[in-house]
Amino acid sequence: MKRSILPRLSEPQLFLALALLIGIFSGLAVVCFRIAIDIAGLWLRGPSLRPDPARLWIVLPVGGLVVSVLVEQLFPLVRGSGVNQTKAAMYVYDGYIAFRTIIGKFITSALAIGSGQSLGPEDPSLQIGAGLASAFGRACGLSRGSVRLIAPVGAAAGLAAAFNSPITAVLFVIEEVIGTWSAVALGAIVLSAVSSVVVAHLFLGDRPLFRVPEYHLGGGIELLIYAILGVTGGVVALVFVKLALYLRVRLRALPRWTRFLQPAGAGVAIAFVAMWYPQVVGAGYPYMDEAMHDQYTWRVLAVLVFLKIGTTILSFSSGVPGGLFAPTLFIGAMLGGAICGAAHVIPGFHGTTGVYALVGMGTLLAGILRAPMTSVFMIIEVSGNYSIVLPVMISNTIAYLVSRRYQREAIFDVLSHQDGLSLPSMEQQRESSIARVEDAMRPPPVILTAELPSAQALERLRAAEGVAIAHPRHGVWMEIDRAVLESAVADGKADVPLGELLIGPPLATLFPDQPLDVALRRLGERAFLPVVHRADAATLVGIVGLQEILAVYRGKPNNPSSLIPHPSSLNLRIPESANDRIGGFRIHGLSD
Amino acid sequence: MLVWLILAAVPFFIATAFITRAYHAQERRFAHQWRARGERAFSAGDPVTAAEAFRNALTFARDDGELKLELARALRASRRGFEARTYLLALRDEQPGDGPVNLELGRLAVEDRDPTAAIRYYHDAIEGAWRHEPEQARRGARLELAEFLVRDRVTAAAQAELISLAGDLPGDPAFEERVATLMVDADMPSRGLPILRTVLSSRPSAAAAAGRAAFALDQDALAERYLTAARAQGDADASIGEMLEVLELSRAADPFLARLPLRERIARAVRDLDAALARVDSCVNVPADSSNTLKHEIGRLRDELVRSRTVDPDLLQQTLQAVLRAETAAASCPQETSSDRALVRIAHRHQGAAQ
Numbered sequence: 030m031k032r033s034i035l036p037r038l039s040e041p042q043l044f045l046a047l048a049l050l051i052g053i054f055s056g057l058a059v060v061c062f063r064i065a066i067d068i069a070g071l072w073l074r075g076p077s078l079r080p081d082p083a084r085l086w087i088v089l090p091v092g093g094l095v096v097s098v099l100v101e102q103l104f105p106l107v108r109g110s111g112v113n114q115t116k117a118a119m120y121v122y123d124g125y126i127a128f129r130t131i132i133g134k135f136i137t138s139a140l141a142i143g144s145g146q147s148l149g150p151e152d153p154s155l156q157i158g159a160g161l162a163s164a165f166g167r168a169c170g171l172s173r174g175s176v177r178l179i180a181p182v183g184a185a186a187g188l189a190a191a192f193n194s195p196i197t198a199v200l201f202v203i204e205e206v207i208g209t210w211s212a213v214a215l216g217a218i219v220l221s222a223v224s225s226v227v228v229a230h231l232f233l234g235d236r237p238l239f240r241v242p243e244y245h246l247g248g249g250i251e252l253l254i255y256a257i258l259g260v261t262g263g264v265v266a267l268v269f270v271k272l273a274l275y276l277r278v279r280l281r282a283l284p285r286w287t288r289f290l291q292p293a294g295a296g297v298a299i300a301f302v303a304m305w306y307p308q309v310v311g312a313g314y315p316y317m318d319e320a321m322h323d324q325y326t327w328r329v330l331a332v333l334v335f336l337k338i339g340t341t342i343l344s345f346s347s348g349v350p351g352g353l354f355a356p357t358l359f360i361g362a363m364l365g366g367a368i369c370g371a372a373h374v375i376p377g378f379h380g381t382t383g384v385y386a387l388v389g390m391g392t393l394l395a396g397i398l399r400a401p402m403t404s405v406f407m408i409i410e411v412s413g414n415y416s417i418v419l420p421v422m423i424s425n426t427i428a429y430l431v432s433r434r435y436q437r438e439a440i441f442d443v444l445s446h447q448d449g450l451s452l453p454s455m456e457q458q459r460e461s462s463i464a465r466v467e468d469a470m471r472p473p474p475v476i477l478t479a480e481l482p483s484a485q486a487l488e489r490l491r492a493a494e495g496v497a498i499a500h501p502r503h504g505v506w507m508e509i510d511r512a513v514l515e516s517a518v519a520d521g522k523a524d525v526p527l528g529e530l531l532i533g534p535p536l537a538t539l540f541p542d543q544p545l546d547v548a549l550r551r552l553g554e555r556a557f558l559p560v561v562h563r564a565d566a567a568t569l570v571g572i573v574g575l576q577e578i579l580a581v582y583r584g585k586p587n588n589p590s591s592l593i594p595h596p597s598s599l600n601l602r603i604p605e606s607a608n609d610r611i612g613g614f615r616i617h618g619l620s621d
Numbered sequence: 622m623l624v625w626l627i628l629a630a631v632p633f634f635i636a637t638a639f640i641t642r643a644y645h646a647q648e649r650r651f652a653h654q655w656r657a658r659g660e661r662a663f664s665a666g667d668p669v670t671a672a673e674a675f676r677n678a679l680t681f682a683r684d685d686g687e688l689k690l691e692l693a694r695a696l697r698a699s700r701r702g703f704e705a706r707t708y709l710l711a712l713r714d715e716q717p718g719d720g721p722v723n724l725e726l727g728r729l730a731v732e733d734r735d736p737t738a739a740i741r742y743y744h745d746a747i748e749g750a751w752r753h754e755p756e757q758a759r760r761g762a763r764l765e766l767a768e769f770l771v772r773d774r775v776t777a778a779a780q781a782e783l784i785s786l787a788g789d790l791p792g793d794p795a796f797e798e799r800v801a802t803l804m805v806d807a808d809m810p811s812r813g814l815p816i817l818r819t820v821l822s823s824r825p826s827a828a829a830a831a832g833r834a835a836f837a838l839d840q841d842a843l844a845e846r847y848l849t850a851a852r853a854q855g856d857a858d859a860s861i862g863e864m865l866e867v868l869e870l871s872r873a874a875d876p877f878l879a880r881l882p883l884r885e886r887i888a889r890a891v892r893d894l895d896a897a898l899a900r901v902d903s904c905v906n907v908p909a910d911s912s913n914t915l916k917h918e919i920g921r922l923r924d925e926l927v928r929s930r931t932v933d934p935d936l937l938q939q940t941l942q943a944v945l946r947a948e949t950a951a952a953s954c955p956q957e958t959s960s961d962r963a964l965v966r967i968a969h970r971h972q973g974a975a976q
């Protein structure tokens with residue numbers, strides 16, 4: 030009989046153990062991926078920041094052609110960034126990502142970015158991580174639900190290793206892939222992200238991606254400039270998203286054979302631009318660093334914003350595998366630097382280009398990817414500079430609002446629609462309002478106290494058209510069984526207090542702000558449930574039954590929120606002892 | 622399966638370590654190549670090419686502070702101080718007490734003619750950490766600061782730096798000559814001259830500074846000796862010739878000079894008064910009432926001198942005081958000649974003696 034080396038693990042334990050392993054494997058894979066991109070770049074473009082233009086004229090189109098052949102013939106699922114593919118794996122394919130796709134993404138992205146296509150390595154890293162997680166989950170025999178959840182765990186690990194920033198990765202996956210703060214997933218995501226970053230640190234070092242001097246806000250004028258950066262960033266993000274989506278549709282509508290040539294065409298365009306502006310080539314991190322160190326005039330930075338938008342849209346829309354994170358950061362850095370440089374004409378303005386470039390990165394991230402929380406935390410994390418948080422928040426929020434105002438759906442949502450998939454929109458999910466108990470409840474019925482004689486109780490019950498609720502003790506509410514009451518009166522027990530006839534467990538109570546599905550679950554076979562005030566369980570604010578709940582779900586709510594009494598009208602007191610909580614019988618609300 | 626995955630992680634880890642190691646080695650090679658190329662270009666006086674090479678090197682060695690410093694130096698030499706400053710400030714942010722970084726920032730402040738920033742950065746450099754020959758580097762930094770302050774006429778601050786330097790001289794005659802020369806330029810000839818005299822035997826080029834120091838200290842004989850020696854060495858400084866001329870003229874115009882005959886003393890005093898009068902007449906900046914007062918006094922003294930049969934030291938003293946007043950009143954006029962400077966020198970010297 031075979032014995033396992035490890036003790037037999039329950040599925041949640043296995044899930045967590047796998048999360049740790051996925052983090053380690055994703056970290057290793059991303060390290061190899063980053064090195065593969067760098068080596069491809071060295072071989073293809075040479076070891077210079079200003080590559081030989083003649084070399085680019087050969088490498089970019091030929092590289093594009095090779096990538097397109099690989100994508101069209103061998104790895105058809107590696108097109109695009111990888112974020113939507115990971116979401117599709119989770120929501121459409123039960124967490125399934127083929128191992129072949131991971132290999133394909135690794136090779137084609139490394140070749141594309143290394144040859145100079147204007148895309149970045151982060152989104153592919155995310156997909157590689159998700160793919161590894163999916164493969165491991167299936168190999169370990171996880172249930173279908175767990176396999177579906179394990180892909181985002183790998184995605185977080187991949188992204189964390191790519192950015193050297195676990196918080197950003199966790200937030201991004203929560204904001205953009207999962208959409209909810211599920212405790213089960215969150216623990217595993219954090220575990221995998223942290224373990225992958227630890228692995229990446231071991232091999233690539235632990236320094237922040239960008240480093241800027243300590244920042245101090247220079248007064249009102251700087252706030253104004255950050256607001257301008259936010260508005261401009263929002264507009265630039267809009268231009269980028271709309272153009273990218275438009276061109277992608279146009280290019281996909283072309284005959285299928287043109288897909289072999291589209292990446293090469295993008296390569297030709299990039300090589301042409303790179304004759305004068307080699308900064309647009311590749312992911313562009315060294316040039317971001319240069320921009321942050323004042324190596325370009327603000328006019329050059331402004332030109333680079335538009336050139337990078339153009340080249341990235343061409344690369345992305347032509348189906349080249351590669352991510353949008355790095356180009357977004359590049360455009361943001363150049364925009365921030367340009368605005369800072371231009372603002373120096375204002376007397377008394379002493380802003381630092383590096384800081385504005387960094388804030389610009391977050392601004393574009395918020396505007397293009399529409400992940401506001403991620404964008405704020407990412408900038409803090411990649412710079413290791415907390416003092417920058419205030420301008421980042423100002424600028425990001427404005428850019429996010431501007432982008433959302435004029436582009437209803439986020440880029441990833443539209444991309445999934447273009448691909449014929451109906452993936453859940455995390456942005457809409459975040460912002461959709463959930464139905465609550467207060468939307469369904471109706472006014473409190475007659476409340477009968479426990480000492481009331483049975484005959485009187487029956488009389489009042491009849492007068493209340495059969496809807497009354499008993500309140501025998503503080504915070505305890507019970508349903509009155511009319512048949513029991515009538516039988517007691519008929520048996521000559523008219524003077525017996527109501528409290529003696531109440532049988533069965535107390536009713537489950539609800540609070541007005543609880544989600545309506547909670548009410549539905551608790552209702553069971555009851556006709557209704559009492560809704561009590563959170564500050565005083567003895568205060569009945571209404572009742573809710575199946576009919577009211579269904580009315581809300583049908584879109585015809587009662588809207589009785591006004592029934593909830595203001596705390597000041599409750600005469601609240603803090604109970605001093607248990608006796609206070611079960612004190613004497615009291616009549617509340619609309620009772621007699 | 623979990624066990625197999627754990628086991629599989631080991632070779633994957635080892636393979637990644639091998640790949641990373643090989644890649645980092647390649648990065649270091651590229652960084653070294655670009656750096657060497659940059660250093661060659663910088664040494665050859667081509668800072669633009671050097672900056673480009675250092676930038677390329679930095680892409681392979683992002684954490685190399687020395688490389689950033691070299692890039693900043695190349696950028697500064699390419700007259701791109703603004704760009705250099707950003708790199709230097711980032712380095713200073715990481716290591717506030719780094720001597721070379723603060724020194725470069727100080728040099729940028731000097732180029733910007735910003736004495737406050739220069740003093741701050743140079744002092745941080747002097748008190749900062751140096752990896753190679755720290756004492757020498759600190760002395761060099763202080764000397765640079767002193768040179769800037771002297772050049773920018775921030776005399777009090779320059780004197781403070783020079784006094785600090787004088788207390789810590791390394792026994793290097795060339796360095797001591799520079800310090801002492803700066804002392805002379807920073808109105809501290811009495812401190813500079815002894816140092817210069819000690820280094821003269823090994824540093825003949827110190828003769829000019831020593832001559833200037835002696836000249837400022839009214840040690841005419843010594844000044845003449847050193848200045849003559851400097852000129853004989855081919856020192857083309859025009860001020861040496863002027864000082865020698867002033868010395869010669871003052872010797873010819875001094876009525877108090879020893880062993881002069883009576884007539885000659887009086888004749889010299891009269892000539893001095895005439896020269897002062899001519900200076901006042903030629904200077905339109907002298908107010909009319911002052912001019913008249915001076916002319917009247919000069920006329921009176923001249924008459925008294927012409928009439929005198931003996932040498933009255935008080936009369937000669939009054940004569941030189943009048944000459945000094947006239948020269949002082951006309952000081953705002955630019956046409957000061959060596960003769961005027963000689964007269965002022967004589968008057969100052971004997972005014973001091975009289976007091």
